[in-house]
Structures are given as C-alpha cells and as structure tokens.
Amino acid sequence: MIILDGKKIKDKVLDELRYEVAKLPLKPNLVVIQVGDNEASNIYINQKQKMALYIGYGFKHLKFNADINETDLLLEINKLNNDMEVHGILVQMPLPSHIDPSIIQNAIDYKKDVDGLTDINAGKLLHGKDALFPCTPLGVMRLLDEYNISVSGKNAVIVGRSDLVGKPMAVMLSKAGATVSICHSKTKNLEKYTLLADILVVAVGKIGLITSDMVHDGAVVIDVGINKCDDKICGDVCFDEVKNKASYISPVPFGVGQMTVAMLGVNVLKAFNMQRNM
16 A cells, blocks of 8 residues: 655645746746635635745735625736736635625636636636646646556546536546546445445545445545544545555545645646746
8 A cells, every 4th residue: 555645746846846937037926815714714825825935936815804795806806817917816715605606716817717717717628628727636636647546447436526626537537548437415325336446536525434345455545535533634535444455545634635735836837828828
C-alpha cells in the first residue's frame, strides 16, 4: 500500500510555478471575494494567500459584510472583470442564503474563473475544449499522474455527483479512458458498485462512509471528503481499515485538499497566459 502524499506533490507543483512566474515580466494577480465571516472560509482564504505569495502572485482579499445585496456584489465582480490587472477571481463559498451562488459564479469572466465553475468552463470541459477546470478533480488527476497510476481501461467509481467534484471528475476520468460510474444518495446497494472500482473517488462529506468490505483488494482509493471528527479532520473513507486492502490511498488531511490548493495556483497562471495571448 502506498499513501498518495498530496503535500509532497503540492510542494513540487508550487516550486514549478514559482520558477515559471519568476521569469514573467508581469505578476499574475488573484482576487478572492468573501461575504461574511465564516470561520472555515477564513482558514481556506489564508491557505490560498500563502500559496499565492509563495509562488509570486499578487493577492487581494475583498471582504464584504454578510448583508451585502446580490446586485452590489455583482457590481463588484464586474469591476474586477474589467480590471486588466486582475487575472483570477474566486468567490469563497458558502455565500449567505439571500445570494444565489450560481448567479454570482457565472458573473465572473470565464477567462478569470480560476475555480473553473462557470457554465462556460463546465461546457468546455464536457466538449473537450481547453479551459479553466475545477481545482479538486484536476488535483486528483495530477495526483494519479504523479504516481504513474494508469486510468485507461480501468473501472472508476465516483461517490458524489456535485458540480464541484463529482461531475467534472467523471468527465476527466472518462476522457482519460476509464469506464465511469457515478453513485449518489439515491444509489441502492452502494457496495455493489464500489467493489467493482479499480479507482474509487469518494466526495460526499460523510464520515466513515467507505469501509474495507466495500473495496476490492488492490483498488486505488481517493478520499475527497473533509469532515470534522472531534478535534481533527477526517475523510469519507475509514482510512485505517481500507489502507490494508488498497494499493494506493489518499489520506485526510494532506491528500486531495493539498492538491486543490496547488491546482488553484496552476489555474491562476493559466488564466494569466490565456488573457495575455488574446
């Protein structure tokens, strides 16, 4: 069993980006928008700032009161869309309930959408066109690639069908040659599907959902879940059980979460180059 070390690969990716950015005549700039004062959001934004500054990006954190209305927030996004010195825009989720996240996400210029979540970028992914893709599934694919895990011809099972992870993950694995199944809350006899998986990606946010009897010997297990377990963080997979059957397994923390941050760094540079070459 080999543990997929997301932190090691993240450090490698960030060093590669830092080298590339040092050669640029201009500095790529990332803006993160936050509405309200969600504690988890503060932590995630701090991680993104550390990543950006390490690579050499400019970083700006725009924080608005939780009672800002949707129209005013859209005006702020439009200013950033029209600012030639801003190359990446990210709206930190969650948003207050009176603001529609889909409307806000799609207000971002797709060329600056470093989360890869606009309908335009999602459509480009589906149709095999180059674009900015969601960071977490992109990170999973990079992790598989770094460990030379072949995807082509394999049975891949994804548990979770979110727009953020499950759906784009399915497209990426399918493009890489896997036969893909997507499971979700309505799936009956979940273990019937997970036992067929050569590559199992779990992204539902449910502690201990996947146990050792749901995984076949030698499977590659990717745990995308991030859950609070008392005073620590744990995933959707019972790691201590499943690691004895898996050939490769990603831990939580220091697995896919690290890769998500790394791929945000990749997307900022990609967005910068796309805008420069227009």
